[in-house]
Amino acid sequence: MRLLLAALLLGASPALADWSDTLAEARGQTVYWHAWGGDPRTNDFIAWASTQTEARYGVTIEQVKLTDTAEAVARVLAEQAAGQDTGGAVDLIWINGPNFLAMKEAGLLHGPFVADLPNARFVDLGPDAPASVDFTVPVEGYESPWRLAKFVFAHDAARAPEVPATMAGFVDWAAAHPGRMTHPNPANFMGASFLKQALVELAPDPAVLAQPVTDAAFAAQTAPLWAWYDALRPNLWRQGTAFPENESVQAQLLADGEVDVAMFFDPAAPAALIEQGILPDTVRVFTPEAGSIGNISFVAIPFNAAHRAGAEVVADFLLDPATQAHMQDVTVLGSYSVLDPARLDADAQALFDALPSAPALPALADLGPTLPEPHASWMTRLTAEWAARTAP
Numbered sequence: 001m002r003l004l005l006a007a008l009l010l011g012a013s014p015a016l017a018d019w020s021d022t023l024a025e026a027r028g029q030t031v032y033w034h035a036w037g038g039d040p041r042t043n044d045f046i047a048w049a050s051t052q053t054e055a056r057y058g059v060t061i062e063q064v065k066l067t068d069t070a071e072a073v074a075r076v077l078a079e080q081a082a083g084q085d086t087g088g089a090v091d092l093i094w095i096n097g098p099n100f101l102a103m104k105e106a107g108l109l110h111g112p113f114v115a116d117l118p119n120a121r122f123v124d125l126g127p128d129a130p131a132s133v134d135f136t137v138p139v140e141g142y143e144s145p146w147r148l149a150k151f152v153f154a155h156d157a158a159r160a161p162e163v164p165a166t167m168a169g170f171v172d173w174a175a176a177h178p179g180r181m182t183h184p185n186p187a188n189f190m191g192a193s194f195l196k197q198a199l200v201e202l203a204p205d206p207a208v209l210a211q212p213v214t215d216a217a218f219a220a221q222t223a224p225l226w227a228w229y230d231a232l233r234p235n236l237w238r239q240g241t242a243f244p245e246n247e248s249v250q251a252q253l254l255a256d257g258e259v260d261v262a263m264f265f266d267p268a269a270p271a272a273l274i275e276q277g278i279l280p281d282t283v284r285v286f287t288p289e290a291g292s293i294g295n296i297s298f299v300a301i302p303f304n305a306a307h308r309a310g311a312e313v314v315a316d317f318l319l320d321p322a323t324q325a326h327m328q329d330v331t332v333l334g335s336y337s338v339l340d341p342a343r344l345d346a347d348a349q350a351l352f353d354a355l356p357s358a359p360a361l362p363a364l365a366d367l368g369p370t371l372p373e374p375h376a377s378w379m380t381r382l383t384a385e386w387a388a389r390t391a392p
């Protein structure tokens with residue numbers, strides 16, 4: 001309270017004074033960030049972020065590596081059921097889509113908090129901005145953006161120079177190159193994204209996908225998808241009887257020459273993997289000519305987080321222009337920034353202008369239109385139906 005009164009007397013804004021209180025409370029805290037652990041580059045970035053936040057703010061980040069975000073959601077749900085309204089084990093979650101919707105509807109999120117972050121001034125938070133919706137669900141300040149995601153394919157141009165221009169075209173391509181493509185299991189978000197990308201292209205009325213799924217809508221809109229998939233599956237790797245666990249496993253199949261196509265939700269990932277010597281330097285990125293689905297990755301804070309102040313400090317650090325530029329460096333992570341370039345000053349913009357380029361690193365303008373994600377409920381139904389259809 002004394003900090004707030006002093007700030008007001010000096011003419012500072014209440015928001016800045018409140019942030020001073022947040023910084024003071026956060027010092028000495030360890031933030032348990034529950035995040036998917038399947039990407040070594042992301043894991044390394046989080047470890048780097050911890051060194052930075054500890055040096056600047058006295059806040060340490062401990063990554064809790066997940067195979068599925070639902071693990072963290074289940075933990076918070078169990079704590080809520082047990083009446084644990086404070087001292088929760090989860091401080092920060094890398095979250096999107098169905099998991100965000102489930103937590104928001106169950107009242108499991110702290111907030112709204114995003115507009116109070118000092119670095120949020122660099123983000124377009126308008127009602128129609130990408131950072132304001134998550135799989136068509138309004139964010140309303142309950143999760144903070146941190147990296148841009150866009151679905152892309154990568155192919156080895158030396159082995160397979162010609163690639164399909166559309167999702168529908170993969171049927172003929174796979175028939176001409178049997179066993180040379182696959183997709184991750186849709187139990188993983190990357191495999192589900194492959195199905196969603198096809199659904200957006202093949203659905204008779206894509207506008208319906210923006211609404212919560214119903215039985216009738218699901219049957220009508222997915223009928224062409226399943227017909228397409230039934231034609232595609234026999235020509236997949238291992239005749240469509242086995243699927244890589246996630247995008248990292250599929251990338252290794254591409255590196256080993258077992259398949260010619262991989263897929264990512266980070267357009268810079270192939271260039272980064274080439275930089276690391278994992279993928280051959282003949283790999284290039286492509287997207288369907290009509291565009292590909294895209295979204296923003298967010299972090300959220302559970303309602304009962306034990307280290308809420310520290311989690312807000314980490315969320316704000318992720319929006320710092322210097323952090324975003326470091327993240328976009330292809331030798332580090334390669335994730336495109338969520339910041340609005342029009343809101344950056346000359347010094348901040350210079351950080352991005354100085355970033356290295358690479359032959360396999362596409363410009364955003366080269367990736368075509370960004371197509372909206374279907375409502376989160378569609379992903380849940382798609383993955384369940386795929387599992388039922390492919391069960392032995």
